[in-house]
Amino acid sequence: MSSCLEIFSYCDxxxxxxxxxxxxxKKEKSSVYYTGVDLGxxxxxxxxxxxxxxPVAGAYRRASVVKDGMVVDYMGAIKIVRELKNExxxxxDAKLVYAAAALPPGTTSLDSGAIKHVVQGAGFELTALLDEPTAANAVLKISDGAIVDVGGGTTGISILKDSKxxxxxxxxxxxxxxxxxxxxxYKMPFEEADTYKRDEKNHKELTPVIKPVVDKVSSIINTHIKNHDVSEVYLVGGTCCFNNIEEMIENYIKIPTIKPKNPLFVTPLGIALNCTQEIME
Incomplete structure (x- = not known):
């Protein structure tokens, strides 16, 4: 387990x-700034x-411009990214020029153009476009295992062997x-339920309510790792902020399941770490 502790030491x-x-x-001047744009x-x-x-700065905002990993509000996405960039x-007191972005795994051919145009439309030069779990591994730095990114709409899985x-x-x-x-x-509107879910003090009470969905996530993980030699599962993504979700998943898949302290920010930081000054065509 020492390797896991080392991984999460850097990550945390x-x-x-x-x-x-x-x-x-941090307002000290830098010769260049690298931005990670995570459209969740x-x-x-x-x-x-x-x-x-x-890290020198960051910003985030609740949004509904993406659904099931696909951009559904193109102009809204550009507006939010531009506003956060300006903020x-x-x-x-500096200009942000270069940015990288990411997509759910396996969706590059479907939505890469939309993501690219959102980032460029917000005023960035796009330098890299990668899948979310691979981006997360720039922070986790694992060589073997499965990275599971449980976002708002989808569960993405990346299996690594010898760092590939x-x-x-x-x-x-x-x-x-x-x-x-x-x-x-609870017979409440969706937005109210969404807010209620985010309050940590409600998590214990909500555990039996959301268990069927966690079981579904666990089933998805099982389906995709069953033909691979996976000894550990690493959780990232905002949904994994739910208390004890790692224990619920581990109980289902029977494989050690670990998450960092704040899984929401792992992927955007990994995206930023993949940003360069080489502009994509």
Whole structure:
């Protein structure tokens, strides 16, 4: 388990640093800034690193411009990314030029054009477009195992062997489905259920309500790892912020399942770490 502790030591330190600069940006000038744009189903997150690839600023906003991993509100997505970009530029008193972005695994041919145009439409030069679990591994740095990114709309899986991605998959099921079952169980509007779900003090009470959806996520994981030698599963994505979700999944799949302290910010930081100054064609 020592290797896991080492992995999460780096990951948690990076996320801790990022959380601090969201509220208190580092204003020391950098020769270049690298931005990660994470267009999620529930949140749009921008993570900004300096020339040494250290967090200097960030911003995020609740949004519904993406559904099941696909951009459904193109102009709304551009507007939010542009506003977050402007907000960070004002705080840093600097121009953000370069950005990388990511997609759910296996959807590159379907939605890569839309993501590219959103990032460019917001005023960035796009330098990289990769799948979300692979981006997350720039922070996790695992060599073997499965990275499972449970977002608002989909569950993405990346299986690694000797530090190489050997298999990717993505299926609809995520935090939106948690909110739907809560809305049904409590007879409340979806938005109210979504907000109720995010309050940590409600998690214990909600555990039996959302268990069928967690079981579905676990079943998806099982389906995609069954033909691979996976000894550990690593959870990222905003939906994994739900308390004890790792224990619920581990009980189902019978494989050690681990998550960092704040899984929401792992992928956007990984996207930013993949940003370069080489503009994509």
């Amino acid at each position: 330190e990076l996320v801790d640093e990022f959380e601090k600069v969201i509220s208190c940006p 189903t529930a949140y749009v997150v921008l993570a900004v690193l300096d020339e040494n690839k250290k 960070i530029e004002e705080k840093l 991605v050997i298999y990717v998959a993505d299926e609809p099921t995520g935090g939106t489905h948690f909110s739907l079952v809560i809305a049904g169980a």
